[in-house]
Amino acid sequence: MGAKRIIVIGGSAAGPKAASKARRMDENAEITIFQKASDLSMASCGYPYYVGGFFDDRSQLLCSPAGVVRDAKFFWNAKKINTKVLTEVTRIDRKQKKVEFTDLTTGKTGRAAYDKLVIATGSNARKPPVPGVELEGITTLQSLSDADYLRKIKDEGVIKKAVVIGGGLIGIETLEALHLAGIHITLIELLPQLLTFLDKHMARLVEKYVQTKVNVILQNGVASFLGENGVLKAVKLQDGTEIPCDLAVVAIGVTPNNKLAKEAGLAIGETGGILVDEYMQTTDPDIYAIGDCVEIPHLITHKPVHAPFGDLANLQGRVAGENLISGNVVKFPGTIQTGICKLFDYGVGSTGLSEQNALKLGYTDIETVVNASLDKPGFMNGNLLITKLIADKRSGKILGAQVIGAGDVSKQVAIWAMAIKGQFRVDDMVNADLPYAPPFSLAIDHSIATAHIMQNKLKGLFKDISAEQLKDKLKNKEPMLLLDVRNPNEFEEVRLGIGERLIPLGQLRNRLGEMPEDKTREIIAWCKISLRGYEAALILQANGYTNVKVLEGGIAAWPWSREK
Incomplete structure (x- = not known):
């Protein structure tokens, strides 16, 4: 039997990792990577930092840990891996075990045979289905060409107003990049909070911080993009508001790029990702799939999730690379979505x-x-x-x-x-x-x-109350004693201003006479971070007060405006 023929479709992160691991496992395998883009092994999570000017050398996005650019020459000389860039695989012929491809430079087509195939086609950026989405000045930040476009805007310094659409990870990171470029930014999010992996209270704290840097609009989506002569001039929101801008970055998430797999008859999961087992094997035993195009199990809920994270893509690539050579001997168990x-x-x-x-x-x-x-x-x-x-x-x-x-x-x-x-x-x-x-x-x-x-x-040593719960109680004007146990100088510098009484913790035992006669009356205690608030609650409980709560996180975690 001759050398094992391995084809990898996709040359961003997961694909090159699988190819490199397969090479380390088998010096004689014939390994080829097909890459639609012009670059290989891009550090896509670094794009916002290149755009923002944390570093200026674009090649650092393509470098190995030793500082060598991972181009076609590098992959052949260092790893004996053949790479075909600007080459799109258009079809997988599972019966003949061949892929069909097109050279995007010359237009020529060809076929290549495989013994084992890896699909690492990544994901596609979502775009809002609204008028004007094709105007010049609207971009995503998914590809290196997107990063190049935005970096050029930063370096030219002409554009001064931009809108970022989407309050997820990429949208948030794009904010900083554009802010460093001296651009005035408005962030638009359709949902009632930023970063939906956070709970509302935590997201509100983040929103409060972001608002010190940029304008934030929640619960409002894009109705249309407005332009003149094919160039973006404003974003119109669903409530009719028009925001003048010369640039809009769309960051409303991604969907698995399952097109090739679907057309080849491979099973697709309920999230839209290619269905794989713990070995990263698809429903065809000779085809593996890895990275942003697959769905994987959540290790807590055991439900399938789409988890497009760069670290997971590399880990999956390593697993698939070994299994290509040695059979299914290593597993990728799933994610907890860190x-x-x-x-x-x-x-x-x-x-x-x-x-x-x-x-x-x-x-x-x-x-x-x-x-x-x-x-x-x-x-x-x-x-x-x-x-x-x-x-x-x-x-x-x-x-x-x-x-x-x-x-x-x-x-x-x-x-x-x-x-x-x-x-x-x-x-x-x-x-x-x-x-x-x-x-x-x-x-x-x-x-x-x-x-x-x-x-x-x-253990039941104390009861706490969240900031949201306290806010609701204040709104409903519920009877309660609000107790701030910090020092007077702290109280003068910062306070919530919601009708609280100041009794420093060191004085509390001697001032119990100021507490309500009704020991079932609700008392809510806090300090800067609620450590002293907890100690105050224990003192009050020891003196017979039965309805004492501690404000979670104290003043430091209060997500709304304060009096001072």
Whole structure:
């Protein structure tokens, strides 16, 4: 038997990873990558940072870790992989085990035979089905040519007004890129919140921060794009508002590019992604599919999801590459949909289930806590982090975490991602042996402190109340005592201004006479981050008050305007 013939369709991330792994497993295999675009192995998650000018050398998006540009010459010399760029595969002939392709430069067509085939065709950017969508000045940020277009706009400095449509990960990252270019931006999101992987409270905190940089419009979609002489001049919203602009970046999500697979008769899943098993094998045993074009199982819900993340694409490519050569010996189990983005000086990340998604999926017996505290000591210039943790109330199993703030969000999300992947319970985290030194963390790491709060709540040591719940109570004018236990100087600098009474924690035991005579009266306590609020609640409970709650995250996590 001759050398195994492997064809990979798609040369962005997953495809080259599969081809490279297959080469490492078999020096003699004949491996060919067909790539419709002109470039190979692009670091597409880096596009917003190239557009924004975090770096200026475009070739860095195409470089290996050693700094060598991954072009056709590189793939042949370093990996003995043949690459055909600007070449589109137009059909998969499963019966003959051949692919048909067209050279986009010359128009010539051809056929190539395979023993094993990998489909890594990625995803397609969604565009709103409204008039004017083809006007010049409307773009996505999915391809390297999109990045080149936007970088040219930044460098020329002519365009001063832009609209970003979509408040998801790509939309949020595009904001920063265009803001750095000195462009005035309006962000439009059809849904009532940004970043739908966050719960509303956390998303509201992000929105509040974003509004310090750009204009944000929620619950309003695009009705049409308005232009003159084929060039964009304004975006018209569904409520009739017209926003003048010279540039619109559409970032309303992506759909799996399943066209080739579908036409070849391969099974497509309910999310629109190509159906694959844990070996990344399609319903044809000689064809594998990887990356943004597939659907994979969610490890908590066990339901299929479309998870177009660059890290998952590379992991799937590695699994498929080995299985191409050795048979189905390694598995890709699925995802917990861990994600993170940079937003000016903020990090925003999540892993596992949010509270609202957990409830939608039938997880009714869950508990949540919010922890607002520093990532490292104040004397080491620590920055605020706000974490929301979701756990199963009965078992204590960790279901999800969301982290936002100027502190080290990535570290925190990584800790919770591994806890969820390892099926940890809250009790497994409360004494976690994490590294500590003041330049890196608090003595009790922010993640461990979050677990402590959850453990206390699960034990019934305190009851908390969310900012949204308190807001509703205020709206309904419910009778309650609002207790701020910070120091007077803190109160003068920042306060909510919702009718709260100031009694510093150190004075509370001596001022219990100022508390309501009715010990069943609702009391809500807080401080900056609600650690002192929790201690105040314990003091009041010890003195017979039976309806004391702690405001989650304190003033630091209050998502609405304050008096000061």
